[in-house]
Amino acid sequence: MALTRSFKETVQARATNDAAFRQALFQEAVQLLLAGEIGAGRSILRDYINATIGFEALAEITQTPPKSLMRMFGPNGNPTVANLFAVINALQNRTGVHLEVRAVTEAA
Template identity: 50%
Template sequence: MDMIRDCKQTVVERAQRDPEFAKALLDESSALFLNGEPGAARLSLRDLVNATVGFEGLAALTAKPSKSLHRMLSPSGNPSMDNLAAIFDAIRRNLGVAIEVQAVAAA
């Protein structure tokens, strides 16, 4: 057995078997977007989609073509705020969580 595993594969497998880890990924994706790191957030969301609802399921939940969703969450993607809100809402509902934002004073 190879000692080196694909990081994305490890993340997907962990999120599939550990609902709390999947929720933490959603939290991290949200924090990345809100803290000005949209590229990292898109890739984190992409891994979360692959681990949970899948792009076909996300397409059904958002009424957006799966190919468009793949592009939106690619490294060079640029989803509109409406599309981003729809993606977060679909994943949030799929995981059965609410997103609550709390401001923390910067150090």
């Protein structure tokens, strides 16, 4: 039987090697958070962090211990708004992917 990668390993490898995929991953994470899909958004943001700067570098930038950051974006994490936006700001500055918010009127 052939060895296969786990889904997370596949996502990690793709994000490491594909700038467009990394950008889409970051965008999807934030869109999920804004849509109230907190668990999914945290999970994808964790994948993005691991695929880009890692928790050690993020800890240095945000002045937050790496283990605290890992817990915040883990399955039972609950980052404060201040911590969440500090992380998003740090990721934007370090990775060069900048997100913007636009108001969109949904079709009735």
